[in-house]
Amino acid sequence: MKNHVWRPLYIAIALVLLAVAARFIIVPSDFGVHERGYMYGWHRKSNEAEWKAVTVKYQTAKSCIPCHKEKYDDIKDSPHGKISCENCHGPRLGHPNDPKRLEINRARSLCLRCHTKLPYNGTLRGSMKGINPDTHYPQAECMMCHYPHDPRRQSHGQEVKR
């Protein structure tokens, strides 16, 4: 074969080899078709472990009980007993080392999530006790009158103090 045919062919072959070599270096060895087949399972396998390694921030209300038995006894039979501690006090990650204290959220907005009266008949929200936040003591903290761990009890200054 003549030179003028081979020369461009060499370049073409070199380009292909370059592409193959680049792919070999750039693409991780665990990248490929996995359990869910080509259409849904084409991925880098080690990414699954990366997602599993994300830090758990909310460590569940159960993990609060060993140290805060008295608070658990305080709330367990109350209508608010089904609310997870971390919903109001924030995620437990790091506590009690860092942060030493979790927040005590006294904002009205926290209670209003459920207790803004919405007139939705036939729903759980409609039948829950609620207020109109614009007319029901708008300047006051709910905790001045209502004890958050057990709303059936009236709040005494003592109990809401830190």
Place this chain on the structure above:
Amino acid sequence: MMNRRQFCKKMFLVAGGVALPLAALELFDPKRLQAEKGGKGDTRWVFLIDTHKCVGCGFCVKACKIENEVPYDAKVSRTWVERYVVTKGGETLIDSPNAARDGFTSSRSDQNHNGLIDIKNEDIAKAFFVPKLCNQCDNPPCVQVCPVGATYQTADGVVLVDRSWCIGCGYCVMGCPYGVRFFHPVHHVAEKCNFCYHRITKGMSTACVDACPFGARRIGNLRDPKDPVTKIITTERVGVLKEEYGTKPQVFYLGLSMEVK
């Protein structure tokens, strides 16, 4: 000297040689033949939402954002709660203020350019809340459209995004019929609910399930016949969202209404 016939032959050879490698260099992979759907394994995560129990407190959204490090004040969220207010005139008002991160603390419904609309109590035919999250479809369209293999489905049925592999083209954001995908404001790659994969693989519940005081959200394993969630899905009247798209969603709803899209 080369004549025209020889030249054409050689050119076909060269063209063929150049075109061949792309397809041929990928070695035959028996796993590809086994691209059988459903797969094996003893875990298939499913979600069950009981809309009768949801009161729209939004604790699920708050917990999700903190647990999964989605910037708290950004207008994006992996999960959200929608409020449907259907009037006696047949009009449906849907809103989800700030993804319901702070719950629904007003009867006024945010209707974008139409402003806040307050329906009088006596005009409300029905009103209810619907939590939404990724459906972890059995036929995920978002995965099919990914050009680089950055999003995929695990053996246990959860659709994940590889943050180091995503190029940010946004096809998946457009491809999801449920609108659950968005760009992560910090990582600048596609982001979505993954059923708290770091929690469920450790035997925990998702953050939203743990945060829900009313048991409106539950997660279960469809391959475990003793799982209470599986029992409900297989024996009770459950519905899914946008069934007509053929995506086979794995989030099941109790008490769906026809207004819910």
